[in-house]
Amino acid sequence: MKVTYPRRRILESIQPYEPGRPISEVQREHGLERVIKLASNENPLGPAPLAVQAIQREISQIYRYPDASGFHLRQKLAARFGLDMSNIMLGNGSVEIIDILCVAFLDPADEMVTSERAFSKYVIATRWMGGVPVLAPMKNWTFDLNAIFERITNQTRLIFIANPNNPTGTRVSNEEIHRFVSRLPHHVVVVFDEAYFDYLEPEERPDTLRYVREGRNVVILHTFSKAYGLAGLRIGYALAPVHLVHEMNIVREAFNMNHLAQIAAPAALDDEEFLQRSRELNRQSKQMFLDELNRLGLDYVPTCANFVLIHFDRPAAKIFQALLRRGVITRPMRGYHLPNSLRVTFGTLEENEVFFRTLEAALAQPVEMPSAP
Amino acid sequence: MKVTYPRRRILESIQPYEPGRPISEVQREHGLERVIKLASNENPLGPAPLAVQAIQREISQIYRYPDASGFHLRQKLAARFGLDMSNIMLGNGSVEIIDILCVAFLDPADEMVTSERAFSKYVIATRWMGGVPVLAPMKNWTFDLNAIFERITNQTRLIFIANPNNPTGTRVSNEEIHRFVSRLPHHVVVVFDEAYFDYLEPEERPDTLRYVREGRNVVILHTFSKAYGLAGLRIGYALAPVHLVHEMNIVREAFNMNHLAQIAAPAALDDEEFLQRSRELNRQSKQMFLDELNRLGLDYVPTCANFVLIHFDRPAAKIFQALLRRGVITRPMRGYHLPNSLRVTFGTLEENEVFFRTLEAALAQPVEMPSAP
Numbered sequence: 001m002k003v004t005y006p007r008r009r010i011l012e013s014i015q016p017y018e019p020g021r022p023i024s025e026v027q028r029e030h031g032l033e034r035v036i037k038l039a040s041n042e043n044p045l046g047p048a049p050l051a052v053q054a055i056q057r058e059i060s061q062i063y064r065y066p067d068a069s070g071f072h073l074r075q076k077l078a079a080r081f082g083l084d085m086s087n088i089m090l091g092n093g094s095v096e097i098i099d100i101l102c103v104a105f106l107d108p109a110d111e112m113v114t115s116e117r118a119f120s121k122y123v124i125a126t127r128w129m130g131g132v133p134v135l136a137p138m139k140n141w142t143f144d145l146n147a148i149f150e151r152i153t154n155q156t157r158l159i160f161i162a163n164p165n166n167p168t169g170t171r172v173s174n175e176e177i178h179r180f181v182s183r184l185p186h187h188v189v190v191v192f193d194e195a196y197f198d199y200l201e202p203e204e205r206p207d208t209l210r211y212v213r214e215g216r217n218v219v220i221l222h223t224f225s226k227a228y229g230l231a232g233l234r235i236g237y238a239l240a241p242v243h244l245v246h247e248m249n250i251v252r253e254a255f256n257m258n259h260l261a262q263i264a265a266p267a268a269l270d271d272e273e274f275l276q277r278s279r280e281l282n283r284q285s286k287q288m289f290l291d292e293l294n295r296l297g298l299d300y301v302p303t304c305a306n307f308v309l310i311h312f313d314r315p316a317a318k319i320f321q322a323l324l325r326r327g328v329i330t331r332p333m334r335g336y337h338l339p340n341s342l343r344v345t346f347g348t349l350e351e352n353e354v355f356f357r358t359l360e361a362a363l364a365q366p367v368e369m370p371s372a373p
Numbered sequence: 374m375k376v377t378y379p380r381r382r383i384l385e386s387i388q389p390y391e392p393g394r395p396i397s398e399v400q401r402e403h404g405l406e407r408v409i410k411l412a413s414n415e416n417p418l419g420p421a422p423l424a425v426q427a428i429q430r431e432i433s434q435i436y437r438y439p440d441a442s443g444f445h446l447r448q449k450l451a452a453r454f455g456l457d458m459s460n461i462m463l464g465n466g467s468v469e470i471i472d473i474l475c476v477a478f479l480d481p482a483d484e485m486v487t488s489e490r491a492f493s494k495y496v497i498a499t500r501w502m503g504g505v506p507v508l509a510p511m512k513n514w515t516f517d518l519n520a521i522f523e524r525i526t527n528q529t530r531l532i533f534i535a536n537p538n539n540p541t542g543t544r545v546s547n548e549e550i551h552r553f554v555s556r557l558p559h560h561v562v563v564v565f566d567e568a569y570f571d572y573l574e575p576e577e578r579p580d581t582l583r584y585v586r587e588g589r590n591v592v593i594l595h596t597f598s599k600a601y602g603l604a605g606l607r608i609g610y611a612l613a614p615v616h617l618v619h620e621m622n623i624v625r626e627a628f629n630m631n632h633l634a635q636i637a638a639p640a641a642l643d644d645e646e647f648l649q650r651s652r653e654l655n656r657q658s659k660q661m662f663l664d665e666l667n668r669l670g671l672d673y674v675p676t677c678a679n680f681v682l683i684h685f686d687r688p689a690a691k692i693f694q695a696l697l698r699r700g701v702i703t704r705p706m707r708g709y710h711l712p713n714s715l716r717v718t719f720g721t722l723e724e725n726e727v728f729f730r731t732l733e734a735a736l737a738q739p740v741e742m743p744s745a746p
Contacts, residue, residue: 011477011620011623011624012623014623016622016623016627017441017627019438019441019627019628020438022437022438022440022441022442022444023437024440024444025440025442025444037437040437040438042436042437042438043436045436046433046436047432047433047435047436051435052432052433052435055428055432055435056429056432059420059425059428059429060419060420060425061605062420062424062425062428062602062603062604062605062606062637063415063416063418063419063420063602063603063604063605064395064396064410064413064415064604064605065392065393065395065413065415065598065604065605066604066605066607067395067397067398068390068392068395069395069398071395071397071398092465092607092626092629092631093626093628095626095627095628096626096629099626103476103501103502104384107481107503108480108481128476128623128624129476130480225438229435229436230435230436231435231436231437231438231439231628232434232435232436232437232438232439232631232632232633233435233631233632233633234439234465234628234629234631247384249389250384250385250387250389250501251384251501253465253466253468253469253472254389254390254392254468255392255466255468255604255607256465256469256607258465258605258606258607258631258633258634259605259606260605260606260631260633261631264435
């Protein structure tokens, strides 16, 4: 009674995306009351307060279909970036736009180039379409744009560059980007996934908007899931030249963005105070993590995002489990072929303290651990 | 600077889905204060009150990613339908599951069979994948399952049966369904889109769950957008045998269903009082529409849903515009090749009255109208 056909073999072989474990699930399984989740790069300060207020005013309207054109949010974003509304497409999280890009631009056997240890979604969505993922090596845990450029062929249609990258937290410079984009052949669309843009210091920020304004085959992805604290609502957007937005819109589900998301996002954009507070906390957390990781003598990748990739001298699965049993959820990196690493999201300062206290206890455990620190 | 490749030609030729016009847009354009929207088959009573309360309690949690497994809602639905949780997949509206089905089961050149004048999304999503839509004729404005059966070939992978169908409001009987499913070849998946299920009288309801329980290649789609009044939140689900849910899950975005939707839907399921009230209003509206349409001597398709397809003796575009200028939004049917028809959603009894008063005025307009009633 099973359906069989060619592409199914590809689909069956896909390693599914492994999300961070929800708090309620960990509470259920481990009988824990307090659980700290440092697994999904969420904003530990919660949602932007102005967004919460906007939702409260609008709940009674959820019986209406959302505005398929996303008028108000696109208008607001256009003004913010000095673009036209026709340069903006909204998504059910920026992750849905990754899917949309693959449906719009990949035929079976077309190639998508990205880096090894990039956000795993690029490979998954490529394989959905029967496309061929091509992975360039990293340099110093960072996207190597030269290595990516060398892998462009006549079959290449899409390139994904996560900047900063998840799970490494590293970024590429504007000089590297400019050299890369300037040499790009015309049959290729390059996507700069800037989900962690809002955590960058001004001098670190990518200057990719200029390519959109120039009408190049460049797509920028941003999200409200991180610094704006709206991950549960699912809101992301693409900035791109009109000809690309047109092609992406053809394969966008008309009602992909729910009404409360469309209401909350413009309010969050107005919540400058919350964004500043979130950035300031992230700066403090980053310093605290660096200090503690150095103190513990642990290896890690210097980060410019709201999380850090930590390398241990032993399989991280046991450390992950030990942390979990004590109520701290982190993210194992098996899917990225980094069995000795964990990705840890910065929490509140108090949560960070609990994490390091719990980590020290976990590392001190003698059970099946070849060496104790 | 344009990207070109084979499937693009198909994508470019797709007639995009034309949604009902949002109230705010019509207010903006026509300078109207009060606008009545009878264009999108929404519940005129608003959202289920228990769902609204559940959202209010949960807004502070929207900074967390939604549960990728949809645990609580799937648990609740499994209990309600006497199925296992593994028989249920959630979607960003049931319309997203139509996309997921096409990505999971259609290779380029594979065939999808449905009826002419069925929900246009089946054809759109099929063409996204480079699939070939095959449209069987209707019989009496109703899906003709024999005509569909005759069009099954070795290349057929998917069949969509909307029951009741949008935009005709007609349904197929359990006897017809049984004859159809019993003869179905094993290489075909048949999808019963039952978005309007909750408006059916008990004796009209399709008995398709039995095929899911038997493990046949049958998928049932339901939604919270209609009778439960949650269209703006985007929640739908599929009921299907485990082997099909498994294949669909591979191409489902992990965080496709936002957190507030996952919270609101179980609460709406508990709101039996609201559902009964919605059904009762719909019964009254249906009767009122039939009476008025008969009184006006207008042609229409007898409906078992929350809307009715009305045929005029002249191009409906002018009637649509005349209604719009007076603040009543209905749905033109150009996309369904029915230029003389409008689809009208049942409103509150008061909204229905306004509609008929406005319609009579519009029909009485002499401007460019060949005959006045």
